[in-house]
Every structure is written in structure tokens, then in C-alpha cells.
Amino acid sequence: MQVIVWATLDTLQRNKILQRSISKVGANQELTSSVASIISQVKIQGDSALFKCAQQFDNVNLDSLEVSVKEYQAIASLDQKSKNAIITAAENIHHFHQMSCPKDFEYEKNGINLGKMYRPIEKVGLYIPGGTAPLVSTLLMLAIPAQIAGCQTKILVTPPQVDGKISPAILFAAKHCGIETIYKAGGAQAIAALAFGTQTIPKVYKIFGPGNKYVTEAKLQVSKDALGAAIDMPAGPSEVLVIADDKANPAFIASDLLAQAEHDKEAQVILVTTSKQIVNQVLAEIEVQINYLSRKQIIHEALNHSRIILANSINECFSIANSYAPEHLILHIKEAKSSLAKVVNAGSVFVGQWSPESVGDYASGTNHVLPTHGYARMYSGLDVMAFMKSISFQHLTLDGLKYIGETVESLAELEGLDAHKNAVSLRLKSL
Amino acid sequence: MQVIVWATLDTLQRNKILQRSISKVGANQELTSSVASIISQVKIQGDSALFKCAQQFDNVNLDSLEVSVKEYQAIASLDQKSKNAIITAAENIHHFHQMSCPKDFEYEKNGINLGKMYRPIEKVGLYIPGGTAPLVSTLLMLAIPAQIAGCQTKILVTPPQVDGKISPAILFAAKHCGIETIYKAGGAQAIAALAFGTQTIPKVYKIFGPGNKYVTEAKLQVSKDALGAAIDMPAGPSEVLVIADDKANPAFIASDLLAQAEHDKEAQVILVTTSKQIVNQVLAEIEVQINYLSRKQIIHEALNHSRIILANSINECFSIANSYAPEHLILHIKEAKSSLAKVVNAGSVFVGQWSPESVGDYASGTNHVLPTHGYARMYSGLDVMAFMKSISFQHLTLDGLKYIGETVESLAELEGLDAHKNAVSLRLKSL
Numbered sequence: 001m002q003v004i005v006w007a008t009l010d011t012l013q014r015n016k017i018l019q020r021s022i023s024k025v026g027a028n029q030e031l032t033s034s035v036a037s038i039i040s041q042v043k044i045q046g047d048s049a050l051f052k053c054a055q056q057f058d059n060v061n062l063d064s065l066e067v068s069v070k071e072y073q074a075i076a077s078l079d080q081k082s083k084n085a086i087i088t089a090a091e092n093i094h095h096f097h098q099m100s101c102p103k104d105f106e107y108e109k110n111g112i113n114l115g116k117m118y119r120p121i122e123k124v125g126l127y128i129p130g131g132t133a134p135l136v137s138t139l140l141m142l143a144i145p146a147q148i149a150g151c152q153t154k155i156l157v158t159p160p161q162v163d164g165k166i167s168p169a170i171l172f173a174a175k176h177c178g179i180e181t182i183y184k185a186g187g188a189q190a191i192a193a194l195a196f197g198t199q200t201i202p203k204v205y206k207i208f209g210p211g212n213k214y215v216t217e218a219k220l221q222v223s224k225d226a227l228g229a230a231i232d233m234p235a236g237p238s239e240v241l242v243i244a245d246d247k248a249n250p251a252f253i254a255s256d257l258l259a260q261a262e263h264d265k266e267a268q269v270i271l272v273t274t275s276k277q278i279v280n281q282v283l284a285e286i287e288v289q290i291n292y293l294s295r296k297q298i299i300h301e302a303l304n305h306s307r308i309i310l311a312n313s314i315n316e317c318f319s320i321a322n323s324y325a326p327e328h329l330i331l332h333i334k335e336a337k338s339s340l341a342k343v344v345n346a347g348s349v350f351v352g353q354w355s356p357e358s359v360g361d362y363a364s365g366t367n368h369v370l371p372t373h374g375y376a377r378m379y380s381g382l383d384v385m386a387f388m389k390s391i392s393f394q395h396l397t398l399d400g401l402k403y404i405g406e407t408v409e410s411l412a413e414l415e416g417l418d419a420h421k422n423a424v425s426l427r428l429k430s431l
Numbered sequence: 432m433q434v435i436v437w438a439t440l441d442t443l444q445r446n447k448i449l450q451r452s453i454s455k456v457g458a459n460q461e462l463t464s465s466v467a468s469i470i471s472q473v474k475i476q477g478d479s480a481l482f483k484c485a486q487q488f489d490n491v492n493l494d495s496l497e498v499s500v501k502e503y504q505a506i507a508s509l510d511q512k513s514k515n516a517i518i519t520a521a522e523n524i525h526h527f528h529q530m531s532c533p534k535d536f537e538y539e540k541n542g543i544n545l546g547k548m549y550r551p552i553e554k555v556g557l558y559i560p561g562g563t564a565p566l567v568s569t570l571l572m573l574a575i576p577a578q579i580a581g582c583q584t585k586i587l588v589t590p591p592q593v594d595g596k597i598s599p600a601i602l603f604a605a606k607h608c609g610i611e612t613i614y615k616a617g618g619a620q621a622i623a624a625l626a627f628g629t630q631t632i633p634k635v636y637k638i639f640g641p642g643n644k645y646v647t648e649a650k651l652q653v654s655k656d657a658l659g660a661a662i663d664m665p666a667g668p669s670e671v672l673v674i675a676d677d678k679a680n681p682a683f684i685a686s687d688l689l690a691q692a693e694h695d696k697e698a699q700v701i702l703v704t705t706s707k708q709i710v711n712q713v714l715a716e717i718e719v720q721i722n723y724l725s726r727k728q729i730i731h732e733a734l735n736h737s738r739i740i741l742a743n744s745i746n747e748c749f750s751i752a753n754s755y756a757p758e759h760l761i762l763h764i765k766e767a768k769s770s771l772a773k774v775v776n777a778g779s780v781f782v783g784q785w786s787p788e789s790v791g792d793y794a795s796g797t798n799h800v801l802p803t804h805g806y807a808r809m810y811s812g813l814d815v816m817a818f819m820k821s822i823s824f825q826h827l828t829l830d831g832l833k834y835i836g837e838t839v840e841s842l843a844e845l846e847g848l849d850a851h852k853n854a855v856s857l858r859l860k861s862l
Binding site for chain 2: 100133259376415
């Protein structure tokens with residue numbers, strides 16, 4: 001890991017250090033065009049394109065895209081310990097997400113009754129990445145807020161395993177979260193199927209979930225298409241920024257950095273500290289702990305482009321964190337909780353030495369789908385509202401219209417829109 | 432206006448009738464490339480590109496991009512009636528928007544303290560279109576929620592008048608809403624300046640506001656750029672769908688359809704009714720009222736592609752409205768208020784004969800920046816939250832980690848992420 005002394009850098013160098021490489025958010029010409037061609041194949045050929053892609057990209061010959069009732073019997077093979085873990089995590093996630101559930105309101109003032117109604121998005125698509133292991137936690141993070149929002153149609157798509165099956169853990173978690181239908185599709189083709197629909201997979205209005213660069217690029221492309229679908233948020237590689245003072249526990253810090261690094265060789269890992277001693281102790285701890293970890297290779301590649309920044313004060317650490325706007329921010333400092341007031345830009349904050357990121361990744365209740373690549377400056381992590389939209393309304397009595405009428409007429413006049421003015425004048429004259 | 436009997440159509444024809452023409456949401460190759468070239472000019476040349484564009488597109492030679500303190504003296508020339516109208520509208524908009532202001536929360540359970548903090552987006556850009564008249568209402572709809580959210584930097588850009596000045600009404604409304612700096616720039620070049628910054632205009636994180644097809648396309652392009660900015664929502668031409676029963680007032684309905692039609696020759700105007708008589712009466716009323724309106728030509732062009740749909744029941748009217756998902760929905764029916772329960776997809780609803788759309792466009796308090804082109808299926812109108820983002824946090828005690836630890840370990844194991852598991856195990860072992 002590169003060690004940088006913040007005080008020795010000028011503004012340009014500092015910006016450069018905190019800048020993500022753009023290549024990491026997808027869009028290069030080759031990626032763009034190959035994803036575009038996959039999308040158009042799905043648009044034109046529908047299901048048959050999905051079967052072809054499953055052969056081509058997942059090396060699977062599927063008999064059917066939909067998971068059959070019979071396949072759900074595989075749930076029986078899932079051990080009780082895993083089932084309990086999924087149930088406990090789901091309970092905590094449900095509890096936290098209900099807290100930020102939006103509430104309808106209305107009021108009346110001068111004969112004008114105004115209000116807002118929150119409605120679920122009727123049809124949503126949930127993408128669960130495949131890969132070496134079943135990402136059951138991602139399923140919980142998408143399906144539970146969709147369930148609380150009350151979305152009628154929740155379409156789950158996920159790439160099949162090499163044997164053409166879906167992992168028992170995914171099947172169990174899906175059932176537990178009220179997901180009725182699961183389709184075997186992954187990559188750009190799955191996103192295209194959700195955005196435009198096929199003979200088997202229904203079109204949805206909004207697509208949620210993380211994925212590799214093909215999935216990310218496909219989500220961007222369908223969200224630009226007037227006939228496509230909206231998406232949850234743009235996504236880059238996962239990130240953590242850790243702030244540590246001289247009293248912090250180097251072993252705990254190292255374990256947090258390593259946990260982030262194992263995600264992906266492009267994962268972003270940054271330690272910002274006021275203590276030279278912590279720098280050395282953390283580097284030493286990483287050398288020790290990495291030997292016991294199975295994803296050594298990925299971790300090494302991630303750490304190669306990771307940085308340790310030595311700052312002059314805790315306040316400087318926070319200003320660095322706020323300019324970087326990390327997906328995950330971990331605070332290994334004294335009075336960590338009261339320091340939350342200093343956080344301006346971050347996806348989720350892990351406060352104090354007993355709050356490792358993995359707790360939030362899996363089970364405490366917060367959502368782990370969070371803004372990356374600095375998008376924490378303007379995007380929120382996933383919540384129930386992301387699965388809903390609001391509808392405002394107004395109901396005026398005759399007195400209400402009399403009260404506000406002149407104001408509306410003046411403003412319509414000011415904007416030169418006399419048909420707007422007439423809609424009020426004509427009503428008032430009609431009396 | 433084309434009159435359609437819904438019962439005589441098959442599903443395909445019905446979908447076609449309710450489909451917006453895609454051309455209307457911008458993206459054609461010529462538009463895309465001309466906007467792209469304007470954006471790259473602003474990226475490379477900064478201010479000088481903006482001065483050039485002002486000459487080229489607005490026919491103005493500007494001395495300065497920023498509105499000077501001296502120019503604010505023009506406010507004195509604004510009549511008191513207009514000032515009062517702006518003040519009253521602002522008061523109502525402020526009141527309504529504060530009602531949906533998100534609230535921080537936190538709770539503690541089993542030694543796990545979880546919560547969410549809502550923070551303003553630090554830097555936002557507000558685009559106010561120019562044209563024949565000053566769109567002071569749009570300024571209020573953008574600036575007031577930004578003010579309530581607490582955004583530190585609110586950059587307002589708007590095209591200058593032919594005389595190079597900004598209208599006194601805009602200057603007054605901006606001051607009244609706490610906008611400090613206004614820049615004279617319009618079109619795609621203004622959006623590029625906000626997204627990437629120039630020597631004079633600061634870069635912002637999110638861009639708000641309606642505009643013509645160049646502005647809309649520019650917003651789409653900068654929102655795709657990893658170094659660009661987020662945008663409020665995709666936008667198409669303004670729309671209204673009116674539902675009327677046989678007891679409705681044809682003159683009121685006609686005035687509402689005409690108010691929508693005067694916006695833009697591409698405005699979408701739809702009447703859905705159960706009464707043949709209402710159809711004829713409304714058509715007759717339109718012929719009468721249109722003669723008194725100054726924007727006849729635009730209205731005629733808009734009405735040429737507008738539709739009247741004759742349905743069998745009020746419930747069928749609502750199912751048509753919900754599939755169309757209109758920006759504005761006006762209910763000229765009995766028990767209009769209780770019918771709100773039937774609304775699934777709409778931007779804003781105007782309930783009953785005394786609630787013309789213009790009331791909400793200007794002064795009642797609801798926001799008039801609403802999802803068009805069917806985006807009401809998954810997007811909300813502008814609100815305070817659009818100017819904020821949420822940050823979740825968690826603070827565990829040692830007991831909290833002991834309580835949840837095993838669940839996290841099991842799920843990390845299930846997903847094959849042992850560094851995630853280790854971050855917990857190592858802490859628990861350290862005791």
C-alpha cells in the first residue's frame with residue numbers, strides 16, 4: 001500500500017490521490033458496443049437470446065428460464081445454521097427499513113386541501129449477481145425494501161450455477177422475502193430482459209442490484225432508453241475509507257481493510273490516520289492476517305492500488321473523507337459517535353472498534369447497496385422510498401379558489417400564459 | 432382533437448393510443464451530436480465557450496456571465512402586485528415542501544445502535560428556462576426545496592434576455608428564495624457549465640430544472656459522464672389527462688385542456704370521459720375559448736395530436752389513466768376526493784371542479800416539476816429529498832457484536848468471503 005503524507009501535497013496532487021480512475025466505472029467503447037449488441041439481441045429474439053447467452057456466457061444449457069416448483073425442494077438441503085442466519089438478518093433489515101418508510105400526509109389551509117400519497121412502483125426487477133458463491137445478502141437487501149414498499153410484481157433474476165441450478169440459500173431467502181418467481185439469467189442479457197420484457201420475463205419499471213461491468217453498463221444503457229427502465233443508482237467498485245487515531249486497534253483496522261479488499265481486485269481501500277505508528281502496525285498486521293485468507297490473490301491486487309494517508313488532525317481526516325465521499329466510512333477514533341456530525345458525504349458509517357463493515361454488509365439491518373465512485377455526494381443508499389414514488393394532490397373548495405385565484409392570475413400574466421390565467425378567471429366568473 | 436371509443440380497440444391499438452412518440456423525449460442522432468459538441472466546447476474552453484454560445488444562440492454580447500449587484504436594482508421596476516403574488520406563492524410552496532422534509536432517526540436494539548442522517552447535497556445547479564416570459568414559478572419550485580434542504584451552494588443559471596439583462600421578476604424571486612448568485616447562460620452550454628464547471632461557474636453535484644430538447648439531452652449526457660453531475664429526472668413535453676363524468680362542467684374542462692395545450696406544440700392533452708355529451712360540449716367550448724387566447728397557434732398544433740377517449744365506466748377511465756401515467760391528472764367527477772384511492776400512476780392530481788392545474792403550477796404549494804412521458808410509474812415530482820441524500824450509520828457495543836457476530840460469520844461463510852468473517856471473528860477472539 002502506498003503511504004502518502006498529506007501535508008506534502010499541493011491541491012492538484014490531493015485531488016488526484018482522491019480521484020477514482022474513470023475506467024473503473026465501466027464505459028469504454030468496446031464494452032459499450034458489446035453490451036449494446038446483447039441488449040438488441042434480447043429485444044429482437046427475446047427468450048431464445050437468453051438461452052443462447054446462458055450457453056455462451058454461463059456454459060449452461062437451460063430447459064427453462066423459470067425456476068420450477070420442483071427445484072424449490074433443494075431448500076431442504078440447506079443447513080439450519082444458514083437458515084437461522086438468513087432469518088435473523090432478514091428480521092433486522094426489515095426493522096431498520098420500516099423506520100424510513102415514507103408516510104402519506106395532507107392538510108387544509110384557506111380552503112386548499114393539499115397532500116402527498118406514496119405508492120409502490122408496481123413492477124420491479126431485482127438482479128442478484130452469480131459468481132463463486134450465492135449472494136444471499138444482496139437478495140435480502142433488495143427484496144425486503146421491495147416487500148415493505150408493497151411492489152406487486154417483484155421479478156428476481158440471477159445467473160444459474162454451472163449445473164443449471166440456483167443455490168438452495170438463494171431459493172430459501174427468496175421464499176422468505178415473498179419473492180414468487182425467479183428467472184435464470186445473468187449479465188447484460190438479464191438486464192435487457194427486465195427492461196424490455198421477453199416471452200417469459202415480464203418488463204419492469206425499475207431495476208435494482210449490483211453487478212459486474214457488463215451489468216452496470218447494461219443498466220446505464222436501458223436507463224437512457226425511453227422505452228427501457230429506471231435504475232437504482234450508477235455503480236463502481238466497492239470502497240472503504242477508514243479514519244484511525246493513535247489509540248486505534250491495528251489488528252481490527254487491518255481486518256476491515258482486508259475485508260474490503262477481498263471483494264474485487266478493483267476494490268478501493270483507503271486508510272487515513274494521524275499516527276505514523278498506526279501506519280506501520282496496520283501494514284504489519286495485514287502481512288500476518290492475509291496468510292489465513294482464501295482470496296489472497298484478489299486482496300493483493302486490490303491493495304496494490306490502495307493508499308494510506310497520513311494527516312495532521314482528525315478534522316483533516318474528515319475533510320479528506322468528505323471530499324472522497326466513500327461508500328463505507330469506518331471510524332476507529334475516540335468519541336466516534338459524536339464525530340458523526342462531521343460526516344457530510346458517505347454511504348454508510350461504521351462507528352467505533354466494535355462496528356466492522358461486515359456487520360452492516362450482512363445482518364445489522366442497514367442496506368449494503370450504497371453509492372460508490374463519489375456518488376455519495378448526491379445519492380443515498382437503497383431504501384424503501386427507492387421502491388416507491390410520491391403523488392401530490394390538491395382539492396380546493398370554491399373559497400379556496402377565491403383565496404388563491406388572484407395570485408395565480410398575476411403569476412400566469414407575468415409568465416404570459418393566459419390560458420393558465422383563464423382556467424382560474426373563467427371559474428371565478430362562472431359564479 | 433381525435434375522438435376514440437375505447438371499447439372498439441384491441442389491446443395493441445389501446446397501447447398505441449397511450450404511447451408517447453419517442454421522438455418527443457429528445458435523443459435523435461443530430462441532436463445528440465450537436466449537444467455533445469457544445470458540451471465538449473464548454474469542457475475545453477470554459478467561460479469563452481459560454482460567451483460564444485450567448486452570441487450564437489441568444490444573440491447577446493455579454494460583458495459578464497454573473498449578474499452584478501448593480502443589476503439587482505432593476506427589482507425596483509417590478510410592480511407590487513407581482514411581488515405580492517411571488518411572496519404568497521413562495522409561502523405556500525415553502526409550507527407544503529416542509530411537510531415532506533425527511534427526519535433523522537436512530538434506535539438501539541441488542542447493543543446495536545442504528546440510524547440514518549439526512550444531509551443536503553452541498554452544491555446544486557438550478558436551470559431556469561428563458562423564452563418569451565420569465566419563468567418565475569419554476570425558480571420558486573427549484574429554489575425553495577433547495578433552501579429547505581439546506582444546500583450550501585445554489586447556482587442559478589438562466590438565459591439572458593435579448594438586451595443581455597435578467598428579468599426583474601427573476602431577480603426578485605431569486606433574492607426572496609436566498610439565491611446569491613445568478614449566471615447568464617442557457618441551453619446545453621449552461622448544463623455543461625454546471626456539470627463540469629468553468630472559470631466563473633462552479634461545478635455542482637446535481638442539476639435541476641426543465642428545459643427544451645437541447646437542455647434535456649445535455650442533462651442526459653452529463654448524467655452519464657462519470658465526472659459530470661446527477662440530474663433531477665428525465666423530461667419530456669408536459670402532459671395532462673382529464674377524467675370527466677356526465678355531470679362535469681364542459682367550460683372548466685375546456686379551460687384546463689387549453690391551459691395545458693398552450694405550453695408547447697408538443698404538449699400532450701387527453702380527455703377521458705364516460706359521456707358522449709361531454710365530448711361534444713367540450714369540443715364546442717374549446718372553439719369558443721381559444722379565440723380569446725394569445726397562444727392560439729401553439730394550442731392548435733398541440734390539439735392536433737391530442738385525444739378524447741370515450742370509456743364505459745369511471746373505473747375504466749382510471750385504468751386508462753394509470754396505464755398512461757400522466758404528469759397531471761385532473762378529476763372532474765363526483766366523489767373526486769375519495770377516488771384518489773384509484774390513482775396508481777400520476778405526477779400530481781387535481782381534485783374536483785375548483786382545482787384547475789394552474790393553481791398547482793403556480794401557487795397552492797405543490798411542486799410543478801413532475802415526471803412526464805410515463806415516468807410517473809417510477810419517479811416522484813420534485814421534493815426536498817431530491818436536494819438531500821441519506822447516510823446510514825451503526826454503532827455496536829461489544830455486547831452488540833457478540834449478539835450479531837455468529838449470524839454475520841455464517842452469512843460470510845455462505846458467500847465464501849472469509850475476510851468478512853475474519854473482521855468479526857478476530858474481534859471476538861481478541862477478548
